[in-house]
Structure formats: structure tokens, C-alpha cells
Amino acid sequence: MGHLTLHNACKSFGTVDVIRDVTLEVQDGEFCVFVGPSGCGKSTLLRMIAGLEDITSGDIRIDGQLVNTTPPSQREIAMVFQSYALYPHLNVRDNMGLGLKQAGQPKAQIAESVDRAAGMLDLGSYLTRRPGELSGGQRQRVAIGRAIVRKPKLFLFDEPLSNLDAALRVQTRIEIANLHRELGATMVYVTHDQVEAMTLADRIVVLRDGRIEQVGAPMELYNNPANEFVAGFIGSPKMNFLDAPALGAVGKSMGVRPEHITLADSGAGIDGRVSHVEHLGGETLVYVNADPHGLVTVRLFGEHAYAVNDSLVMRPDMARAFHFDDTGQRLHPASA
Ligand SMILES: Nc1ncnc2c1ncn2[C@@H]1O[C@H](COP(=O)(O)OP(=O)(O)OP(=O)(O)O)[C@@H](O)[C@H]1O
Numbered sequence: 614m615g616h617l618t619l620h621n622a623c624k625s626f627g628t629v630d631v632i633r634d635v636t637l638e639v640q641d642g643e644f645c646v647f648v649g650p651s652g653c654g655k656s657t658l659l660r661m662i663a664g665l666e667d668i669t670s671g672d673i674r675i676d677g678q679l680v681n682t683t684p685p686s687q688r689e690i691a692m693v694f695q696s697y698a699l700y701p702h703l704n705v706r707d708n709m710g711l712g713l714k715q716a717g718q719p720k721a722q723i724a725e726s727v728d729r730a731a732g733m734l735d736l737g738s739y740l741t742r743r744p745g746e747l748s749g750g751q752r753q754r755v756a757i758g759r760a761i762v763r764k765p766k767l768f769l770f771d772e773p774l775s776n777l778d779a780a781l782r783v784q785t786r787i788e789i790a791n792l793h794r795e796l797g798a799t800m801v802y803v804t805h806d807q808v809e810a811m812t813l814a815d816r817i818v819v820l821r822d823g824r825i826e827q828v829g830a831p832m833e834l835y836n837n838p839a840n841e842f843v844a845g846f847i848g849s850p851k852m853n854f855l856d857a858p859a860l861g862a863v864g865k866s867m868g869v870r871p872e873h874i875t876l877a878d879s880g881a882g883i884d885g886r887v888s889h890v891e892h893l894g895g896e897t898l899v900y901v902n903a904d905p906h907g908l909v910t911v912r913l914f915g916e917h918a919y920a921v922n923d924s925l926v927m928r929p930d931m932a933r934a935f936h937f938d939d940t941g942q943r944l945h946p947a948s949a
Pocket residue numbers: 626631649650651652653654655656657658805
């Protein structure tokens with residue numbers, strides 16, 4: 614079991630309110646990702662769940678039990694950090710088994726648990742190496758293995774992939790997703806990378822300035838963002854925000870995703886001039902300057918021969934456009 618509830622959880626450092634009234638329920642077995650810009654309070658919230666930070670007010674419960682003042686070691690959680698936090702003088706087997714050893718488990722049982730976790734993470738042939746003899750990705754797998762052997766109620770991950778290069782990040786992301794499927798454990802995962810959030814999460818919690826902006830399944834946030842902030846944060850490349858009055862559209866700004874605009878040489882649409890083109894092979898990103906909207910990103914499938922300074926016309930798919938008022942709240946006009 615690993616059911617987590619936060620009720621009006623708040624955290625202040627001195628007079629600065631870092632987490633404000635967070636109420637959230639994470640179901641047993643769920644993969645929940647906290648995402649948001651730098652400084653929005655993701656790590657602080659995770660550390661409050663872990664017990665590494667006191668909470669200023671509110672409640673945190675694990676499986677219904679109030680843990681506000683429970684020390685981290687008694688919360689039955691395991692945390693995986695960006696920095697691995699392995700003991701350099703211990704080999705992989707001893708690093709992974711240390712928690713069980715400290716808990717007084719018999720040697721044979723520890724060996725069995727470590728072997729099982731090492732098998733899951735493909736670490737079997739590295740068990741006698743020390744962390745210094747491993748790559749960054751292997752070290753992070755050891756840190757994850759150390760969490761697995763403890764059979765915690767809750768896995769907490771704090772940006773575990775940030776120190777890995779791009780290819781290894783993708784590979785380790787897939788391994789974490791597989792692990793979640795295999796273990797069926799509750800996982801709470803912090804990242805500032807919305808692609809990681811989209812690909813791993815059952816549910817994403819979007820934070821800004823210590824508050825929850827929206828909670829939902831990845832595609833729910835993509836297709837139905839509650840406000841301009843979430844609309845701009847989820848999706849890569851980012852949503853375009855066009856000048857709604859200039860288009861005769863409802864609201865202050867009209868949000869259109871780069872993949873929901875087509876280009877034509879002439880005719881009806883928004884006139885613009887190509888400012889930059891990125892050829893990515895499978896797709897082409899065309900950056901178009903259009904007054905008064907500014908720089909608009911258009912994402913086209915496949916290869917396209919647009920060049921800087923080409924004049925063209927953009928045609929947003931109005932059925933997929935979003936409308937926002939001047940406070941950034943989503944409008945639902947009857948015509949939208
Ligand atoms: N011990 C502390 N004392 C005072 N302020 C703190 C402390 N820890 C964090 N903060 C502040 O709390 C805010 C939230 O920090 P936190 O590390 O939780 O953000 P984050 O969303 O995880 O950011 P990042 O993505 O950059 O890691 C920041 O403004 C930070 O400066």
C-alpha cells in the first residue's frame with residue numbers, strides 16, 4: 614500500500630511562503646509527477662512528504678496515518694536524488710544492501726533482495742564495483758536499486774535524470790517507467806522537464822509559486838489546460854499566444870499549438886515572414902514573424918524547404934485554439 618494525501622499543506626521559510634495550501638491525493642500505485650518552473654517549490658513539497666522538511670501547517674498522511682512529525686526513517690519511503698548519494702567506499706552490492714543491513718535483516722535475505730533488484734536494473738555484472746568505477750547512468754540505477762530493495766510504500770524521485778546526457782536520460786526514463794509497471798508501487802517524481810512529466814506520469818501536478826495550477830492526466834492537460842500558464846508549460850515546442858483582438862477572436866490572447874498551424878503561400882490567414890527554420894529530419898520547425906503577434910512557432914511533419922525571409926500565410930486550426938482573458942484564465946466561448 615502507498616496512498617498519500619496532502620491537506621492544506623503549507624511551508625514557509627521565515628516570512629517567505631514557499632508552499633501554499635496544497636491539497637492532493639495520490640492513489641496507491643499511481644505515478645504522480647510534480648512539474649513547474651525553477652523555484653516553484655517542487656523539491657520542497659517532495660522533501661515535506663519525505664520528512665526532510667517540517668511542514669508549517671496542514672496534514673500529510675501515508676495510508677491514512679498522519680506523518681507530520683514522523684521522522685523520515687519511519688515513513689517507509691525511499692528517495693532517489695539527482696546526485697545519487699552513494700557511498701564511494703562501498704561496492705554496488707553493499708550500497709544497495711546498506712539500508713537492509715542497518716535494519717538488521719539477515720545476510721542471506723539481503724543478498725536475495727539485492728540480486729533481484731540488480732536483475733531488474735541490469736546491474737548483475739557490476740555488483741563488486743565501486744561507484745567511482747561506474748558511469749552516471751549506472752550510478753543512478755544503483756541509487757534506484759537501493760530504493761527498491763527497501764520495499765517502500767512510496768518512492769520519491771527528485772530530478773533523478775538531470776545529471777545524465779540526453780540519450781541516457783531517455784533510456785533511464787524508459788527503465789523507470791518499466792520499473793513502475795513491474796513493481797506497481799506509488800511513485801512521486803519531481804522534474805522541471807515537461808517531456809519527462811508527459812511520458813512518465815499517470816497524473817501531472819503543475820505548480821507555480823507554491824500553488825497547484827492544475828492536476829490531470831498528461832493528455833488532459835495538453836487538450837484541456839485550465840489557464841494560460843498550464844497551456845504554455847505543457848507541450849513542446851511551447852504553445853503560441855496570438856493577439857486575439859487583432860484576429861477578431863474572443864479574449865486577450867488565443868493559444869495555438871505549433872502543430873495546429875498550417876502554412877500556405879498566399880490566401881486567407883495570418884501574414885508573416887520566416888525568421889528562422891530548424892530542420893529536425895522527422896519534422897521542421899518554422900519560426901514566423903507576424904505583427905502584432907510576434908514570433909510564432911509552426912511545427913510541420915517531415916521536411917520542408919522554407920527559407921529565411923519567405924513570405925507566407927499561417928492558418929491556425931480554430932477548432933483547436935484556446936482563448937484566455939487578461940488574467941490568463943481560460944475562456945470557453947460558445948464558438949470555440
Ligand atoms: N532552506 C531554505 N531556506 C529558504 N528558502 C528556501 C529553502 N529551500 C528552498 N527555498 C526557497 O523555496 C523556493 C522553492 O524552492 P524549491 O527548491 O522547492 O524549488 P524547485 O521548484 O524545486 O526549483 P528547481 O527546479 O530550481 O530545483 C525557492 O524560492 C527557494 O529559494
